[in-house]
Amino acid sequence: MSWIYPIIWLLCTYDGWSLVVPRLSTPPALHGELESPLYPRPYQSSLSEQWYLSVPVGYQLQLSFIHLDVEPSADCHYDSVTVMYEQKVLGKFCGQENSAEGRGGRQPILSPGNHLRVIFHTDDSKAGPHQHIGFSAFYQAIDIDECSLPDPDDGSGPLCSQICHNTLGSYLCSCRHGYELRPDQRTCMLDCGGGVFTEKEGILTSPLYPLPSPLGLSCRYHISVDPSFTVTLNFTGPFHVESTGQDDSKCFHHWLQVSIPEREPMRLCGDKSPGVIPTQSNSVQLEYRTDSAGLSRGWEMHYTTQRVQCESPGTISHGEVTPSLPQYQYRDYIHVRCDTGYKLMLHGEQIRAYFSVCQINGQWHIPLPECLP
Ligand SMILES: *[C@@H]1O[C@H](CO)[C@@H](O)[C@H](O)[C@H]1NC(C)=O
Numbered sequence: 266m267s268w269i270y271p272i273i274w275l276l277c278t279y280d281g282w283s284l285v286v287p288r289l290s291t292p293p294a295l296h297g298e299l300e301s302p303l304y305p306r307p308y309q310s311s312l313s314e315q316w317y318l319s320v321p322v323g324y325q326l327q328l329s330f331i332h333l334d335v336e337p338s339a340d341c342h343y344d345s346v347t348v349m350y351e352q353k354v355l356g357k358f359c360g361q362e363n364s365a366e367g368r369g370g371r372q373p374i375l376s377p378g379n380h381l382r383v384i385f386h387t388d389d390s391k392a393g394p395h396q397h398i399g400f401s402a403f404y405q406a407i408d409i410d411e412c413s414l415p416d417p418d419d420g421s422g423p424l425c426s427q428i429c430h431n432t433l434g435s436y437l438c439s440c441r442h443g444y445e446l447r448p449d450q451r452t453c454m455l456d457c458g459g460g461v462f463t464e465k466e467g468i469l470t471s472p473l474y475p476l477p478s479p480l481g482l483s484c485r486y487h488i489s490v491d492p493s494f495t496v497t498l499n500f501t502g503p504f505h506v507e508s509t510g511q512d513d514s515k516c517f518h519h520w521l522q523v524s525i526p527e528r529e530p531m532r533l534c535g536d537k538s539p540g541v542i543p544t545q546s547n548s549v550q551l552e553y554r555t556d557s558a559g560l561s562r563g564w565e566m567h568y569t570t571q572r573v574q575c576e577s578p579g580t581i582s583h584g585e586v587t588p589s590l591p592q593y594q595y596r597d598y599i600h601v602r603c604d605t606g607y608k609l610m611l612h613g614e615q616i617r618a619y620f621s622v623c624q625i626n627g628q629w630h631i632p633l634p635e636c637l638p
Contacts, residue, residue, distance in 0.1 A: 293319040293379075295406040301346075301385050301399025305332075308399040312387040319380035320406035323434035326381050328404045329373040334397045335359040336387075343388040346400055350376050358400075375407065411436035426452040443473050457484030457553075465490060465570045471521075471553060471563030475503075478519075478553075478561045486551040492625055493595045494570040497543045498523070504538035505562035507555075519561045524550040538564075545627070575623035583607045584636035597623045603636035610635045 299316050301308050320326045328348060336344040341359035348355045355374055374381075385399070412429035416422060423429075425438030440446050440453035447454050457472055469486055471478045488496050507519040516534035524530040525546045533539050549568075555561055573595040578586050584603040593599070601619040603609050609616045611634040621631040 292321050295320060295324070296404060298401065298403050299383065300401040304399045304401055306398060307396035308385075308387060310387050311389045312385060314385040316383040317380065318383065318404050320404070321434050322379050323409060323411075323436075324379050324406035325409055326376040326379055326404055327373050327407045328376070328381055328383070328402055330358070330362065331401045331403055332398075333358060333360070333362040333400045335400065336397050337361070343390065344397070345384075345386050347384040347386065348374050349382045349384065350378060350380070355381070379406070406434070408433050422452075424451065443479075455479055455482060455484075457482070457486075459484045459486045462486065462488045462568075463490060465494070466568060468565065468567050469551070470565045471561070474563040474565055476563070478555050478563045480555050480557050480559070482553060482555040484553040486553075488549045488551075488568055490547050490570050492547045493573050494547055495543070495545050495573055495627075496547060496549050497541060497569050497571065498539075498549065499541050499567045499569065500538045500564060501567050502538075502565040503536075503562065504533075504564045505536045506534040506564065507559040507561045508534040508536075518556045518559055520554055521564060522552045522554075524552070573623070573625055573627050575627055575629055578621075578629065578633055581633060581636060583638075584609075584634075586633075593623050595623055595625055595627075599629075601634055601636075607636040607638055610637045 297318070299318070302312060302314060303309065318326060318328070330346075333346070335341070335346055335358065337360035338344065341357050344359055346358045348358075355376070381404070383402070408431070410431045411424055412431045414424070417424065424436065427441055427444065428439045430437045430439065438446060438451050438453075443456055444453040445456045446452075455472055458470070462469070467488070472482060472484065473479060490496060506516065506521050509515045509517040516532040519534060521533045522530050523533065523542065523544075525544050526548055528546075531542075547570075551566075575593045575595075575597070577593060578599055580586065581601060584601055584607065587600050587602070590597065599621050601609065609619050611619065611631070616634065619631070619634045621629045621633075624630050
């Protein structure tokens with residue numbers, strides 16, 4: 266049960282009650298008893314006793330008199346038991362339990378908060394023929410159903426934006442399927458399934474896909490793989506992002522934007538799948554937006570990665586490029602040798618040997634030479 270207390274103190278600070286509740290090293294008990302001095306023997310005159318009662322935050326305190334026997338007087342002017350919450354008098358009692366003067370008896374008093382103050386006051390008159398014995402009372406914690414309380418009046422909206430669970434002494438918020446709880450532990454945000462994707466391949470879908478996309482979305486996805494790879498997007502399955510007109514380039518209210526560094530971003534919408542998009546980049550950002558109206562049925566995209574490739578160097582007259590491969594990838598080397606009687610020439614100058622490497626940007630680091638007689 267020890268986990269409960271940090272939550273309680275958290276709520277306590279949150280509600281601004283920390284000034285009222287004494288900072289006890291052990292949390293207040295869930296129930297207790299109190300009695301007037303000397304009870305059940307007659308009380309003395311000139312008493313002014315106070316009890317501070319408290320139960321843990323998240324509960325209300327309920328006080329019940331078991332027995333009440335205090336000298337009766339009009340308005341309990343002489344001897345009285347007063348129950349207060351902060352500066353507010355919740356009741357002032359005298360007389361006998363079940364007597365007409367006091368409400369004493371068995372009616373419990375419910376504090377609006379988790380604490381109460383009980384004040385027992387007696388005057389300085391000598392005890393009369395009947396000697397009164399005071400009171401005994403019992404108090405206990407009553408769980409508050411925070412979920413059924415009206416919204417906090419600070420304008421911050423309901424306690425939980427979606428689902429509220431009452432727990433003993435506190436409450437917990439949770440969210441419907443497809444949403445996640447924000448760090449404030451109260452409000453829910455749509456789980457875009459976004460973030461950074463560094464795997465060599467993966468599947469991204471619009472939230473709730475294949476169900477239609479919720480409105481008011483702003484989801485970001487970043488595919489970022491090793492620079493020696495390039496990303497290819499493959500939109501598989503039905504694609505539908507609301508478009509405003511017949512012209513699909515007018516992706517005005519809803520759109521899926523694909524951004525590749527140093528290139529114009531591409532806005533996708535409509536109901537025609539973009540199919541395969543080879544990006545030639547190791548970093549691709551996607552942003553999916555829906556505004557407050559309309560309908561987008563969503564999308565599904567499978568991305569794959571390929572090692573960076575260089576164009577095939579081709580052939581060279583009067584010479585040979587080795588090795589001859591079906592495709593040339595990052596870090597592959599090529600050599601060129603000229604036929605007998607021909608010289609290797611690069612940029613108009615004779616060179617003794619030639620090799621070139623496929624670079625991470627997909628370009629050969631030196632252009633092909635010539636073989637001249
Ligand atoms: C794209 O996905 C479809 C369906 O899964 C598949 O048939 C196709 O080969 C993929 N294309 C590429 C270039 O990955």
